[in-house]
Amino acid sequence: MLQALRLVRRASTFRTANIASKNTRSPARSFARSCVAYSDAHPTSLDAFTDEEQMLRESVARFAQDVIAPKVREMDEAEMMDPEIIKALYEQGLMGIETSAEHGGAESSFTSAIIAIEELAKVDPSVSVMCDVHNTLVNTVLRTYGTKEQQDKWLPLLSESKLGSFCLSEPASGSDAFALQTRAVKDGNDWILNGSKMWITNSYEADVFLIFANVDPSKGYKGITCFIATKDMGIKIAKKEQKLGIRASSTCSLSLDDLRVPAENIIGGEGKGYKIAIEILNEGRIGIAAQMLGLAQGAFAKAVPYTFERKQFGQAVGSFQGLSFQQARAACEIEAARLLTYNAARRKEEGKSFAREAAMAKFVASEVAQKVSGAAIEWAGGVGFTRETGIEKYWRDSKIGAIYEGTSNIQLQTIAKFIQKQYS
Numbered sequence: 001m002l003q004a005l006r007l008v009r010r011a012s013t014f015r016t017a018n019i020a021s022k023n024t025r026s027p028a029r030s031f032a033r034s035c036v037a038y039s040d041a042h043p044t045s046l047d048a049f050t051d052e053e054q055m056l057r058e059s060v061a062r063f064a065q066d067v068i069a070p071k072v073r074e075m076d077e078a079e080m081m082d083p084e085i086i087k088a089l090y091e092q093g094l095m096g097i098e099t100s101a102e103h104g105g106a107e108s109s110f111t112s113a114i115i116a117i118e119e120l121a122k123v124d125p126s127v128s129v130m131c132d133v134h135n136t137l138v139n140t141v142l143r144t145y146g147t148k149e150q151q152d153k154w155l156p157l158l159s160e161s162k163l164g165s166f167c168l169s170e171p172a173s174g175s176d177a178f179a180l181q182t183r184a185v186k187d188g189n190d191w192i193l194n195g196s197k198m199w200i201t202n203s204y205e206a207d208v209f210l211i212f213a214n215v216d217p218s219k220g221y222k223g224i225t226c227f228i229a230t231k232d233m234g235i236k237i238a239k240k241e242q243k244l245g246i247r248a249s250s251t252c253s254l255s256l257d258d259l260r261v262p263a264e265n266i267i268g269g270e271g272k273g274y275k276i277a278i279e280i281l282n283e284g285r286i287g288i289a290a291q292m293l294g295l296a297q298g299a300f301a302k303a304v305p306y307t308f309e310r311k312q313f314g315q316a317v318g319s320f321q322g323l324s325f326q327q328a329r330a331a332c333e334i335e336a337a338r339l340l341t342y343n344a345a346r347r348k349e350e351g352k353s354f355a356r357e358a359a360m361a362k363f364v365a366s367e368v369a370q371k372v373s374g375a376a377i378e379w380a381g382g383v384g385f386t387r388e389t390g391i392e393k394y395w396r397d398s399k400i401g402a403i404y405e406g407t408s409n410i411q412l413q414t415i416a417k418f419i420q421k422q423y424s
């Protein structure tokens, strides 16, 4: 609780940025002034949050508006995260949300992490995924499978300043992640890793890497092992991808050439990497659902107010039934995605099974994000298509929701397995 209050206090120290210029009549500017948050406009009975979670939501929303919003377009155009934003995420206590206070974290709930990811995505899905991967994948692996020594060593660094990456995918293993080719061979008290990783989020800025490698290919997936390494051990960035969306979030290929990692850096034991990756990605999917949920709300909140300012045929375009029904449908879909996302998060928190619910939340939220952000461009007409308003960015950013941490087909495969188990 104290840590959550610390988050709230820290947020209030940021000055409010002047995001919409005055004295302008351009449609894009009047559009920017008219934006209100989706949840402010539509309070719902889903808001069954603790005081701490509610305070965190308000604090992250304020931080996102004041500190991140003024930099979103610049970072997108530069295809680079501003280092000041990364620093600010640490200052806000957002990089160790579930980590214990003893290890420098906020000691908050999993739902708090989900709320933070959602609120950040309303403003910038790139910043959101940086926080998401760091918290729900990297920190969680260490909190769940790390030894006390490993937790004492790594969690304070990850809470205070060092960014983390989760390195599973490779050029030849994406959906079939456990066909990975990276090998680890024992050499005295060390392991030597060779291989390459692909599509690794945060890797350009990260210092700490969780790397999945096979220590005994004859055992198949049972040889997969999770190692923790730092960039200065010799991890090389082979290529930084240029992407359609989430362009400020770095995605790189990594070369691991005779990377020497001490045996004490194995997380969870030899051959336990498969179990770690499966379990963590189930949880991580709820984070991506939250990112997509925030994105859909962000796009909705940017476009809808403008439709009540913009007049055609003598009336606000938002008052035409053809448009207002589309907005009503989008509001229903956002609400459904919220229910699925929070249901999955609470089930996880309560120790109930959640793999099916997480897959459903990610699948639906990513579809809703694409649909709503695409429609939002059309609701704003020509200005929606310009880069100035930022709506088109939400749509570009939405495409990734159906790809990473398991494509939509892989989510459907998971859900289908539950159906088959129940009915066949």
Ligand SMILES: Cc1cc2nc3c(=O)[nH]c(=O)nc-3n(C[C@H](O)[C@H](O)[C@H](O)COP(=O)(O)OP(=O)(O)OC[C@H]3O[C@@H](n4cnc5c(N)ncnc54)[C@H](O)[C@@H]3O)c2cc1C
Pocket (backbone or CB within 6 Å): 133, 165, 166, 167, 168, 169, 173, 174, 175, 176, 198, 199, 200, 201, 202, 243, 251, 400, 403, 404, 405, 406, 407, 408, 409, 410, 413
């Ligand atoms: C921006 C970005 C960030 C990423 N970040 C990370 C990261 O931080 N760490 C990491 O390890 N990975 C990361 N990834 C990798 C991501 O998880 C993979 O891209 C994803 O799992 C899909 O793998 P793939 O790209 O090889 O597609 P493929 O597996 O080749 O899939 C291609 C198509 O085939 C379909 N398909 C595949 N198998 C089946 C099947 N059995 N049934 C039906 N359809 C199927 C897929 O749904 C998809 O439509 C990232 C990717 C991107 C683009």
